Amino acid sequence: MPTARALSSALKRFSRPSAGPEAKALVSGLLKQHGPLSNREMWHLVSKTSPETSTGDNTSIPSMRYLKHIVLEQMGQSGELVKRVINREVPLESNTHATSVSPVKTWRWDFMEAPTQSKTKPVEKAPYGAEVGVGEDFSHLNKRRQRSRVRHVTRDVSWMKELDEVRRIAAERDANV
The missing domain is CATH 1.10.10 (Arc Repressor Mutant, subunit A)
Incomplete structure (x- = not known):
């Protein structure tokens, strides 16, 4: 021991x-x-x-x-x-x-060196339609699926624009009542 x-x-x-x-x-x-x-x-x-x-x-x-x-x-x-x-x-x-x-x-x-404020990048705002795939990288897909994904994202963005327009009209109607 x-x-x-x-x-x-x-x-x-x-x-x-x-x-x-x-x-x-x-x-x-x-x-x-x-x-x-x-x-x-x-x-x-x-x-x-x-x-x-x-x-x-x-x-x-x-x-x-x-x-x-x-x-x-x-x-x-x-x-x-x-x-x-x-x-x-x-x-x-x-x-x-x-x-x-x-x-x-x-x-x-x-x-x-202490990090300075000028070196920090500003927070980037997400592009309109990021929820449905705008700005995403589809390069990992083959060409046929890339074209299809772009069509689907375009369709979903136009649907989002229609939905936002309906919400804006409803908000104006509720504000006038």
């Missing part, structure tokens, strides 16, 4: 530590200050700016592995950060010592 100590040490292998608020604040501050950053750039900045204990250990983010797999992963899953492909221009040197620029795609961590 395993002891409690052996059981707790065995469970540590299966549980993931969570990123502390200091680590999240440090990463957020770096992104606000420097813009989108790669894992390596972020680690270099963290190792420079993070306070160290008397033993030389980084208190909030102890390693690059912790940064990548704990802090950034949790911030990405919570919707605070997103990993994007960004085109960077990298200078290339040729034999003639003339520099040229080459675009390179890199992955960078950045803040998740």
Whole structure:
């Protein structure tokens, strides 16, 4: 029968530590200050700016592995950060010592953009006769059935128009009485 100590040490292998608020604040501050950053750039900045204990250990983010797999992963899953492909221009040197620029795609961590109202689509009004099949896709049917379905929908729409006209006349008659 395993002891409690052996059981707790065995469970540590299966549980993931969570990123502390200091680590999240440090990463957020770096992104606000420097813009989108790669894992390596972020680690270099963290190792420079993070306070160290008397033993030389980084208190909030102890390693690059912790940064990548704990802090950034949790911030990405919570919707605070997103990993994007960004085109960077990298200078290339040729034999003639003339520099040229080459675009390179890199992955960078950045803040998740809040959805704006302008990007939301307005609610579309259903077309007249949607109840009887107007606007539906009949491409899955063979040609004969497509023609027949269109005739039936056209017939039903004309019937709906007649019914609406009768309702309008009845409503006017009831309003006059």
